Amino acid sequence: MSPALSTRFTETFGIRHPIVQGGMQWVGRAELAAAVSDAGGLGMITALTQPTPADLAAEIERARRLTDQPFGVNLTILPTITPPPYDEYRRVIVDSGVTIVETAGSNPEPHMEMFKANHIKIIHKCTSVRHALKAEAVGVDAVSIDGFECAGHPGEDDIPGLVLIPAATERLTIPVLASGGFADARGLVAALALGADGINMGSRFMCTAESPIHDKVKQAIVDGDERGTQLIFRQLRNTARVAGNAVSREVVEILQGGGTFPDIKSLVAGARGRKVFEEGDLDAGIWTVGMVQGLIHDVPTCGELIDRIVTEAAELIDNRLRRVTAVTA
Template sequence: MLSTRFTEAFGIEHPIVQGGMMWVGRAELAAAVSEAGGLGMITALTQPTPADLVQEIERARSLTDKPFGVNLTILPSINPPPYDEYRRAIVDAGVTIVETAGSSPEPHMEMFRDHGIKVIHKCTSVRHALKAERVGVTAVSIDGFECAGHPGEDDVPGLVLIPATADRLSIPFIASGGFGDGRGLAAALVLGADGINMGSRFMCTVESPVAQAVKERIVEATELDTNLIFRSLRNTARVAKNAVSDEVVEILANGGEFADVRELVAGARGRTVFEQGDLDAGIWTVGLVQGLIHDIPTVDELVRRIVEEAERVLQVKTLLTV
């Protein structure tokens, strides 16, 4: 058993966390990860209203009695959702673990702390991790440049970012971006992390609530099949390479502004990809780790083999150093 500061702090068996993913982090996936011994996450803003979020939390509880959390990502938006209402719904539903991402968690910490909620803050740099530690989070999820979604603007990959974080952070932290097998988990632990966070790998499982065509595309794709969009806008996002993201890259490279691509990157179009399997309906997020994904297992099978492989790798490392 790979016991770490993170597993002890959050009461889970394995140091593996399912990242909060828009349109993907639903009850069935979160519960499956928790049942397998990891930490599943429901994505709050996937639910159209705070009341719907409460129902989704209850649905997860009907599927597992093990710990799971809720992701609350706070990003700049033309029409921002009612974040305070979602936060209140999380508290009122009795959730005990929250993953925050995007903006600083500081405005939310008092309420979460007052209700005994442990916070994991996802960030992309050591400086942001240290700030999260100062405002009182229980743990940090440090996100390397390999990740899906928003990798920040520093472009620091995990091989450097993880040990750099370990050198300066006192609280437990997990590594995000590029993880999909036991070798990655073993590497993260050796580099100083207390576990790993996986998004794309869990998206490509039987229990993942996305269209089969999306999962099959991830299996077919390589580490070369992503695009970085919004680079010129200083809001970089890593997404799947398709006709839409190619067009967005071209428009912005030729001097376009956000207004010129707004309709192309609309969230509703990305949701269509996941729900209907039309891979060119919009942009959708996936990480470089898709180059290491070759099948669509159940969550339980995936977690079990990752842990077993990590234990084998770490045992070999130990024998080599004796």
């Protein structure tokens, strides 16, 4: 068994290793979340991947049959034309006895009263120090800070993790997870050196044996490099980092030409992205991956991946870093 790396995050959330699986749409299902948690990390079921609150309840129960370790539920709040019944999803989370929730997208304050009243610990994902400070002020237990390298929505400030993570950790008092660009032991050790209490990985966990996406997508990530992503929606001030493909390039071209959201709505429909993950057609729609795909070279089990990261991180800390000596003039 790999050595445990204890941090404020592992102590607060009752897990063995400071490694969290990001809550990814169409990806964060029971089999992945359970495998991550079983390996000592913190797995996340993505609430809105489930079409109804009843489906979420069933997915939580499915995860419980697969692991007896703690796992969480991601609840992302984003502006949509027809908002999901968030109150009902929250109620399912509470009634199912889940003790950890990851919120993202908008201010977590509207969720705090119900979750706190039911002793649920909250991680809020954000992309700026000012938003992280606001989340701390309203009472979240930890924040996950996303650098510009991340998959999905990096915000509009374009601050990379090497600056954003220490900028956040020097001002926050609650545990901080470093997110965006993490895939291996080097990233974990670097995050700890920057003041973080752990890492959040999305794209890396997409490329695991338990990840419920098509093998062609996993292979595309393994074959890809750090240049293979594209920023879309910049003109709409809703920037997203996605895989570069025929659809993302068309979206960028339309918006650069003065188009508006109605002009691209059909191209970016969630059902098309789901088709990518389920059928392996890489140009069927928009799908999310980070620049970190340039560091992903295999498809291990979650257990193998987490054990590798933690073991190599301990070796880096004990051996390589201790060989670095300061020389005085």
